[in-house]
């Protein structure tokens with residue numbers, strides 16, 4: 001579709017992303033789709049991403065504004081109108097650099113040109129009223145109980161805020177809520193076999209990409225300012241670095257892999273930690289990357305190839321039943337990494353739609369699967385070996401409770417160490433958990 005007005009095009013793209021996500025698409029996929037459909041500049045793409053991701057995160061708060069300002073509640077509005085109001089409201093409430101008149105005018109224009117001509121006056125009226133109320137927004141927020149206040153102000157499901165308060169208290173819950181809404185950091189991991197922090201930092205600086213070292217993360221670089229498609233940055237095609245959050249970079253070193261050891265990565269895709277392990281081992285061990293998704297396993301292969309790593313073997317399998325598939329693997333592995341499928345509650349900032357997908361029931365099912373995976377991999381561990389169990393969630397049932405139960409059922413196992421990183425902890429990475437379990 002040809003859209004001539006550049007101010008409209010990125011708003012139209014964002015509106016389409018909100019519609020697609022409400023119909024079940026993942027935000028990442030929906031954004032990629034509009035990037036292919038429209039001819040957007042680098043700046044337009046950044047604007048579309050910020051507006052779409054922000055409005056998806058803030059869905060509950062934006063609905064709350066509609067409920068307060070319009071005659072018909074948000075969920076009863078025609079969906080096209082609801083998502084267009086979200087596009088306008090998000091700019092008014094969260095994007096300080098967008099002139100208020102531009103947020104209103106572009107939304108009204110979109111309504112007129114795209115199937116909402118009759119309702120363009122509603123768009124105009126609701127957005128203008130939002131501008132009038134904007135500066136006293138704090139008085140406007142829900143006052144009925146602390147959990148609801150945090151849930152609406154930071155746009156998180158109430159059940160989740162109840163949990164956060166029970167784990168971390170009110171202040172801790174609020175810190176997590178704030179961290180879950182910020183624009184996520186972009187961290188790189190240098191492939192220590194092919195480059196170094198210093199060399200990569202210089203190469204990036206040469207093309208105007210500013211970066212800085214990350215405290216406590218020996219191979220990590222935080223991107224401070226950048227532009228353009230990072231796959232075109234120097235060294236990417238040559239396998240000199242990968243994109244990996246600082247918290248995720250902390251896991252592979254816990255394996256303490258020695259060169260020549262046999263290592264199993266039982267839930268490997270897309271391969272961030274498998275490839276990190278191979279890099280740390282000087283590409284000299286025997287690593288098995290197993291995953292139940294062939295499509296995702298192909299991504300591990302793609303990443304390993306780009307990073308020029310040869311020590312990784314691939315197996316498409318369900319790790320719950322690995323022993324029956326590979327009886328010769330009994331007691332074979334010195335170390336096993338189980339980076340388990342989880343609710344991802346530590347990565348809400350990175351995955352804007354996740355908070356609206358996850359539920360207590362889904363978490364309960366994941367807890368069962370994680371336990372089966374732990375039981376499934378245990379017979380493959382060599383006596384004296386080590387399991388590292390990790391997740392990117394903050395739910396205790398998936399983390400310390402899970403590990404405590406597993407260790408208590410097997411007298412040969414000992415919990416050596418465990419650590420929970422909360423979103424908002426001072427280093428700024430995703431929420432993460434890891435435990436080192438050793439067998440005697």
Ligand SMILES: C[S@@+](CC[C@H](N)C(=O)[O-])C[C@H]1O[C@@H](n2cnc3c(N)ncnc32)[C@H](O)[C@@H]1O
Pocket residue numbers: 266267268269270271272273274290291292293296317318319320339340341342373
């Ligand atoms: C958290 S992701 C792993 C991320 C990966 N370790 C990394 O660092 O890039 C969890 C993975 O577990 C896989 N998975 C889920 N159930 C599985 C099962 N029963 N057996 C093997 N893999 C499974 C999913 O396909 C997904 O790729």
